[in-house]
Amino acid sequence: MDTKEIRNVANHDWEDLSSGREGELYIGDTGNNSFNRESVQIYILNNQSELTGTIHFSYEPSESNPAGREDCEAFFYSEDYLYLFTKSPEMNGGLVRLYRLPAKPGVFIAELLDQITINGQVTSADISPDGKEFVLLTYGKLLFFDISNGKIDFKSPAGCLKMVRKQTEAILYLNQDELLITNEQRTVFKLSYRGR
Secondary structure, three states, X not given: OOOOOOOOOOOOOOOOEXXXXXXOEEEEEOOOXXXXXXXXXXXXXXXXXXXXXXXXXXXXXXXXXXXXXXXXXXXXXXXXXXXXXXXXXXXXXXXXXXXXXXXOOEEEEEEEEEEEEEOXXXXXXXXXXXXXXXXXXXXXXXXXXXXXXXXXXXXOEEEEEEOOOOXXXXXXXXXXXXXXXXXXXXXXXXXXXXXX
């Protein structure tokens, strides 16, 4: 197994990872189970695992979340933006909000794009290699959404796949037809899912 040491980067509550157009790595220090963090950050590392920048941000307040505090374990990169999906504090799920953030160093307020009620806690997300769909991972389910005209939102649900209900925490498109999923019990799943 290939491993890399990451230096000079604090781990308050690391969650999801994503890679950018040039192979840069985004590490989301975005966990906030107790909702006491007013701002969070995403680290940007180059191919040599060196820190090249930090995205400091808070969330846009809304009617459904006037305090603007979120717990987020899921995000992905697409076209110079990061798309973040919140995790409901309720074990059986609840309102999931989708935010957008520039994928560059700086201090920002994440823009609220959409929200939907999901029966499950969202723990990871990824976008397909062709950019035409994205998937959200929950404990026991994969939720697929189509992307129309490059617009990422919840308007086009495409399907749901059920799997073993364990503490699944990470998902990755290996290619257009296969997904890699891992859980806290150290099980790795490779899923071929065309024809869903």
